[in-house]
Amino acid sequence: MAATNKPFLILQSIGKTFASGVTALDRVNLTVNDGDFMSLLGPSGCGKSTALRIIAGLSQPTSGVVDWRGPPLEQNDIGFVFQEPTLLPWASVYDNVWLPLRLRGVSRKEAGPQIAEVLERVHLTGFETAVPRELSGGMKMRVSIARGLVTRPRMLLMDEPFAALDEITRFKLNNDLLELWQERRFTVIFVTHSVFESVFLSNRITVMAAHPGRVFEELNVEAPYPRDAAFRTSAHYAELCRNTSQTLSRAMGVEAADVVH
Amino acid sequence: MSSIETAKPIVIDAEEARRERGRRLERTGRWLLPLIIMAAAIIFWDRICVWNGIPQYILPRPGVVLNTLIEDAGLLFSSLLVTLRITLLSLALAVAGGVGLSVLFTQSRWIEMSLFPFAIVLQVTPIVAIFPLINIYVDDQTTKLLLCAWIVAFFPILSNTTLGLNSVDRNLIDYFRLNGASRWQTLWHLRLPAAMPYFLGGLKIAGGLALIGAVVAEFVAGTAGQSSGLASRIIEAGYRLNAPRLFAALILISLTGIVIFLTLSWISHLVLHRWHESALKQEQ
Numbered sequence: 001m002a003a004t005n006k007p008f009l010i011l012q013s014i015g016k017t018f019a020s021g022v023t024a025l026d027r028v029n030l031t032v033n034d035g036d037f038m039s040l041l042g043p044s045g046c047g048k049s050t051a052l053r054i055i056a057g058l059s060q061p062t063s064g065v066v067d068w069r070g071p072p073l074e075q076n077d078i079g080f081v082f083q084e085p086t087l088l089p090w091a092s093v094y095d096n097v098w099l100p101l102r103l104r105g106v107s108r109k110e111a112g113p114q115i116a117e118v119l120e121r122v123h124l125t126g127f128e129t130a131v132p133r134e135l136s137g138g139m140k141m142r143v144s145i146a147r148g149l150v151t152r153p154r155m156l157l158m159d160e161p162f163a164a165l166d167e168i169t170r171f172k173l174n175n176d177l178l179e180l181w182q183e184r185r186f187t188v189i190f191v192t193h194s195v196f197e198s199v200f201l202s203n204r205i206t207v208m209a210a211h212p213g214r215v216f217e218e219l220n221v222e223a224p225y226p227r228d229a230a231f232r233t234s235a236h237y238a239e240l241c242r243n244t245s246q247t248l249s250r251a252m253g254v255e256a257a258d259v260v261h
Numbered sequence: 262m263s264s265i266e267t268a269k270p271i272v273i274d275a276e277e278a279r280r281e282r283g284r285r286l287e288r289t290g291r292w293l294l295p296l297i298i299m300a301a302a303i304i305f306w307d308r309i310c311v312w313n314g315i316p317q318y319i320l321p322r323p324g325v326v327l328n329t330l331i332e333d334a335g336l337l338f339s340s341l342l343v344t345l346r347i348t349l350l351s352l353a354l355a356v357a358g359g360v361g362l363s364v365l366f367t368q369s370r371w372i373e374m375s376l377f378p379f380a381i382v383l384q385v386t387p388i389v390a391i392f393p394l395i396n397i398y399v400d401d402q403t404t405k406l407l408l409c410a411w412i413v414a415f416f417p418i419l420s421n422t423t424l425g426l427n428s429v430d431r432n433l434i435d436y437f438r439l440n441g442a443s444r445w446q447t448l449w450h451l452r453l454p455a456a457m458p459y460f461l462g463g464l465k466i467a468g469g470l471a472l473i474g475a476v477v478a479e480f481v482a483g484t485a486g487q488s489s490g491l492a493s494r495i496i497e498a499g500y501r502l503n504a505p506r507l508f509a510a511l512i513l514i515s516l517t518g519i520v521i522f523l524t525l526s527w528i529s530h531l532v533l534h535r536w537h538e539s540a541l542k543q544e545q
Binding site for chain 1: 301370401430432433435436437439441442446450451457535536537
């Protein structure tokens, strides 16, 4: 298993109140260990995405501290994958993946080997010259993931990246993401509202509650990696999903039967 | 499995066959119909002249206009070149000015708020009303005409490009921020390409307006006998009751406008056809 017990990132009493007066996050404390695959799971409006944006530095907390541990963070160290593929529609797959390197002054040619490698890892070799509209939803998401990984970040932040995909595509991407994570040992924070997805992917799940957004409970997913199709159909997986569902329904203050994944 | 399926002869049901016939008809009709209507209109024009015995100095027959176009080709085309030069130069300046100003606007909301009213004032004031002033302040004939045509043409480029530069996907802007992109990088790699469809839309309008601006400016200048463009040929022909030449010049201006429009549409298609919705063929 890739996770360690060395803290990588600690959120200390993070609060976020918008100008409209809405409190998105209320005293959120969270520790992410080096190599963790942590899911932030919760209903809409629980501040998952806001927390992710604060970690990325795209938004400033109203109160509290984001404390990075370990070696000082560099520009390359955070990769971000949005809910939508968020690609440049006019640029080819190759140029889209080149973008983060290009912004750091790496020439198209120099970036070649890195781009080829990461495209191969997400099974997009041969699609270098295609533009996004020529690709399916799942393939666009793969490009987005490749773009997130091409700088070899130490942390990958993912904001409901597979929410808009069909289930078959989502399962495939789940498997590929896990493989990549085990191979490259980066830390992942994965925002989702799917119990099944969070259990399949993560070693830790932070269940959040809404109004105001806060941490409700932290769960460890006690199942070894690698996880594959057999794990998805196992009784153990079903059991873990049930437990997580129950925690989530308590967080939402409703009956378990009403919780949709 | 799929190879077996495709090996079968393709059978099209009656409804699909009908739809295919309809599509084919529409494809030819799109070209043929306007041509037929145009030809019919010209024949009708000719017949009206003959039936009513209208004299040539009032309404010349189409054949006479065509003859004039050929006979006066030297004179008319050298005038066309003068008008075309003003049109294209002013269009180029409108692109530079419009894009430059809109980039400036997106750098700061304050600049936009301060300067946009001036752009609107320039746009809404009729050019014929401004020209006498320009005539007083500017000596050089070409500069005068250029300035006029520019004032008319630059606004659609400015307003469209500003809209485009501001219509960038918020997530992509965040992505650029996350990657430490400079203002210049965000402009060059994100905002400008994203604004391209809007800019090209503005360019198509500006192309036509530049021609109108050039002709109107020549008209106003031409009354003072200072111009040698197509507009002055029209005025001259009007004074001399030379209707055939007037019509010939008019047709040349229209054709020029059409060529400008088609060229700009073609450029727009070349730039956008791979990625932008507006340039994609609808799949049926």
